[in-house]
Amino acid sequence: MTKITIIGSEKSGKTTLAGKLGKRSNVTDITMYDYAKNDRILTTIDATGYPVSVKALVTALNLSDIALLCIPPAGLDPQSAECIIALDLMKYKHGIVVLTKSDTSYPLAQEELQAKLRKITTGTALENWDYISVSTSSFEGMEELKELIFTVGDKADEDLRKLDGLRPRVVIDQSFNVTGIGCVVLGVVTQGTINAKDKMIAYPAKKELEIRSIQMHDVDVKSAPAGARVGLALKGIQSKDIDRGFVVSQEETVATNFILKCTLSPLAKEFNVADMLHLYVGLQSSPVKVTEIIEVEAKMERAKPGKEYILKLSGSKEVAYSKDDRFVLANLDGKQRFIAFGYEL
Ligand SMILES: Nc1nc2c(ncn2[C@@H]2O[C@H](COP(=O)(O)OP(=O)(O)O)[C@@H](O)[C@H]2O)c(=O)[nH]1
Numbered sequence: 001m002t003k004i005t006i007i008g009s010e011k012s013g014k015t016t017l018a019g020k021l022g023k024r025s026n027v028t029d030i031t032m033y034d035y036a037k038n039d040r041i042l043t044t045i046d047a048t049g050y051p052v053s054v055k056a057l058v059t060a061l062n063l064s065d066i067a068l069l070c071i072p073p074a075g076l077d078p079q080s081a082e083c084i085i086a087l088d089l090m091k092y093k094h095g096i097v098v099l100t101k102s103d104t105s106y107p108l109a110q111e112e113l114q115a116k117l118r119k120i121t122t123g124t125a126l127e128n129w130d131y132i133s134v135s136t137s138s139f140e141g142m143e144e145l146k147e148l149i150f151t152v153g154d155k156a157d158e159d160l161r162k163l164d165g166l167r168p169r170v171v172i173d174q175s176f177n178v179t180g181i182g183c184v185v186l187g188v189v190t191q192g193t194i195n196a197k198d199k200m201i202a203y204p205a206k207k208e209l210e211i212r213s214i215q216m217h218d219v220d221v222k223s224a225p226a227g228a229r230v231g232l233a234l235k236g237i238q239s240k241d242i243d244r245g246f247v248v249s250q251e252e253t254v255a256t257n258f259i260l261k262c263t264l265s266p267l268a269k270e271f272n273v274a275d276m277l278h279l280y281v282g283l284q285s286s287p288v289k290v291t292e293i294i295e296v297e298a299k300m301e302r303a304k305p306g307k308e309y310i311l312k313l314s315g316s317k318e319v320a321y322s323k324d325d326r327f328v329l330a331n332l333d334g335k336q337r338f339i340a341f342g343y344e345l
């Protein structure tokens, strides 16, 4: 099972490409496309809510294993630059840079664009990504792209197999009520293996539940490994008590205030004590106020790009997370909105 997200600048051909990679299934601020052939299953997510919503981008990326960054012949614009910063702050491991609309460009220009992008992304999470030119009009590169997605998908799967033995966690992206069944949620097993009859807890609300049954691509299964996109019928909980962003797990920390060791992007906008930022972890987000900025031992009034700080952040919304979860911070007033990543101290 391979899960990809297509991101990039507006009008770079993202939605058209997603439409060529599968059948559209559901739409919110992210749109999913499904494709199944033999034992290959591909879920493609178009972060349709982005660029208006940063959350749509983070959500789509956190539901996927591979990012496709679309760059049209016109090259980088502020939005694709913001996508690169987001991918770097998230340390997004697997991805492909797709040079779109190749029918409107020339091979030499495509080569130059590729060289330029490779230079810009040196030292970022995108450093070793593959590049491919495609056109959804002439179909140039489309078969090669599908093959490449599955090759990168195999590498992503290898990484996921290392997570099968960890304690199970499922991030939820949808919940609804099905007549005769009850509460059904859709989500992704981010680590561990889940089994039917497992007793788990829905965080941050801390509601106990039992997994009644598990489906993967509409097929009933007894268990699901790390990386699986699953539909779960749940016992002991109502659909109104579980929502997008919830984590079904056995143990999570729940907090409204955070002390994070943060690294600011060199391209971040400066911010000050008392500024409001947005914090993202998994599919959750919360507005937080910066209450303290500490550089090594000294207290600061202002946080500068490219540096490390301990940030004290105060919010009012409960967020569930675990020790090794990577937090991302954004300043929604900025032009380039992503500013830092951090871990709980
Ligand atoms: N010539 C050409 N036009 C394309 C290609 N892919 C998309 N387009 C056109 O580019 C425009 C923007 O495409 P869309 O998929 O909506 O871009 P998005 O904003 O990134 O989702 C539309 O008019 C598409 O028909 C392509 O490969 N070649």
Ligand SMILES: [Mg+2]
Binding pocket: 014, 015, 016, 048
């Ligand atoms: Mg679109």
